[in-house]
Amino acid sequence: MSSTQKDMQHLAKDTVIYGLSSIIGKFLNWLLVPLYTYVLREQADYGIVTNLYAWTALLLVILTYGMETGFFRFANRDDKDPTQVYYTILICIGFTSLLFALLCCLFGQEIAAWLGYPNHKEFITMLAIVVSMDAFASIPFAYLRYLKRPIRFAVLKLLFVILNIALNLFFLVLCPKIQDLSLISSWYDPDYGVGYVFVANIIATGIQTICLLLMTPAPRKTEGKKVFSFSLLKQILGYSLPLLVLGVAGIMNQTLDRILFPFLYTGDDAQAQLGIYGACFKVAMVMMMFTQAFRYAYEPYVFSKHKDKQSVEAYADAMKYSIIFSYLILLGMTVYLDILKFIIAESYWSGLKIVPIVLWTYIFQGIYFNLSFWYKLTDRTRWGAYLSFIGLGITLTLQLLFVPRIGYVASAASSTVCYFTIMLISYFVGRRYLSIPYDLKRIGAYTLLVLSLLAAYYLVRYLSGRMMISMIVGTVLIVFYIFVLIKKDFPLSGLPVVGKYFRS
Numbered sequence: 001m002s003s004t005q006k007d008m009q010h011l012a013k014d015t016v017i018y019g020l021s022s023i024i025g026k027f028l029n030w031l032l033v034p035l036y037t038y039v040l041r042e043q044a045d046y047g048i049v050t051n052l053y054a055w056t057a058l059l060l061v062i063l064t065y066g067m068e069t070g071f072f073r074f075a076n077r078d079d080k081d082p083t084q085v086y087y088t089i090l091i092c093i094g095f096t097s098l099l100f101a102l103l104c105c106l107f108g109q110e111i112a113a114w115l116g117y118p119n120h121k122e123f124i125t126m127l128a129i130v131v132s133m134d135a136f137a138s139i140p141f142a143y144l145r146y147l148k149r150p151i152r153f154a155v156l157k158l159l160f161v162i163l164n165i166a167l168n169l170f171f172l173v174l175c176p177k178i179q180d181l182s183l184i185s186s187w188y189d190p191d192y193g194v195g196y197v198f199v200a201n202i203i204a205t206g207i208q209t210i211c212l213l214l215m216t217p218a219p220r221k222t223e224g225k226k227v228f229s230f231s232l233l234k235q236i237l238g239y240s241l242p243l244l245v246l247g248v249a250g251i252m253n254q255t256l257d258r259i260l261f262p263f264l265y266t267g268d269d270a271q272a273q274l275g276i277y278g279a280c281f282k283v284a285m286v287m288m289m290f291t292q293a294f295r296y297a298y299e300p301y302v303f304s305k306h307k308d309k310q311s312v313e314a315y316a317d318a319m320k321y322s323i324i325f326s327y328l329i330l331l332g333m334t335v336y337l338d339i340l341k342f343i344i345a346e347s348y349w350s351g352l353k354i355v356p357i358v359l360w361t362y363i364f365q366g367i368y369f370n371l372s373f374w375y376k377l378t379d380r381t382r383w384g385a386y387l388s389f390i391g392l393g394i395t396l397t398l399q400l401l402f403v404p405r406i407g408y409v410a411s412a413a414s415s416t417v418c419y420f421t422i423m424l425i426s427y428f429v430g431r432r433y434l435s436i437p438y439d440l441k442r443i444g445a446y447t448l449l450v451l452s453l454l455a456a457y458y459l460v461r462y463l464s465g466r467m468m469i470s471m472i473v474g475t476v477l478i479v480f481y482i483f484v485l486i487k488k489d490f491p492l493s494g495l496p497v498v499g500k501y502f503r504s
Helices: 003-030 032-039 043-064 067-075 082-106 108-115 121-146 150-178 195-215 230-264 270-283 285-305 311-335 337-343 346-371 373-377 382-406 408-430 440-464 467-488
Strands: none
Touching (some): 003 032, 003 150, 003 285, 032 337, 043 230, 043 270, 067 082, 082 108, 082 230, 108 121, 270 337, 270 346, 270 408, 285 311, 311 337, 311 346, 346 408, 373 382, 373 408, 382 408, 440 467
């Protein structure tokens, strides 16, 4: 077995561990969607959740300002002390996160009024504290990945998910049924509704942060070196701050639709329409689960393998497998959407037309992420900012032009166009600086195959007009795709752990 094959098997094993926690965690969180759509009184309530969590995603990128990637970059350098790198970044992130939380607590009323929630200052305060804790926790989590402690990482990630789900069930399902009990009635307000979503979040995040600090091994101080270094921080910031610009533009490409929608949509039911859009967007999250799981294992792997000049082959293989498995998820989600739609209440089904659009967005986003390592590994991070701002310009322009006219369909389509464009630009520009032998012929063949299978499925669906017939045909098409995948690129004997059972 070649060194590249061994590297790919190691990557696969890490993806299984990191990915299992990510996929299970996101799947369990995904199950909160039916809870919210079935339990919250109005679609507008879920619109509030969608809008504010889009803001928190943006703020988290700002508060980490590229330091996670900066940690992996500098901790893997031979001339740097990983312990000093860790503590320098942790202290810096801790200070800025605390400052942000204090400012939001002081000016919470003004922020709430600007966002359109003047009667709920506490929503802003709670989410500010949550995002501050998440930003601080990102560095210990990165350190666990650096130490290759995937099980501990997974346990801590799942701890938050389980706590958050349990608390949501307690506040939104159990408490309304037992609110007459004196122990509950003394504090529970049945009219507070969506507010308990944020209460559950801040409690779960607080417990997770405490457990993370207790379970993260304390790095040993190197004799003669201070744990914090201003000169080192300056170097790290020089590398990471361009990634902040990149990250802000990048996350805005992902969340700008949900942030701007209440300002752009001209109908009286903007929050309700945003709730429908947010719920249907969640249905497509399986694709994002896969790409995020892949990233957890891939990012530290890339920087550690950069010392190996043969690593470009592994990058090319990783790209190919990422794409072909994304296509498999695309086929499955498309064929079984009539079953998956029950994850949300029927009153939200009018928005299901955006799911195929969002799935393609996630595919292009995943490819763009894999391509982005050319500018990270060659220290040309400014290109990441250029690409992200190009994407942001596309997203913003399309939303400004079309959201007032056609609503959330334009929100979904703008992201797809954005990522498709910057994906292509990144590929062609990246070829000049880092030559990676991507198997374009094989990737192109799979793309044509999946487009043909999707066309056949939609044709059968249109001609038959019956869900069961189209689903049966779709299942046959998926089986055919899997057969091609196994035959051409993924023999079962190559699987980690279980592969030995398929060897002749």
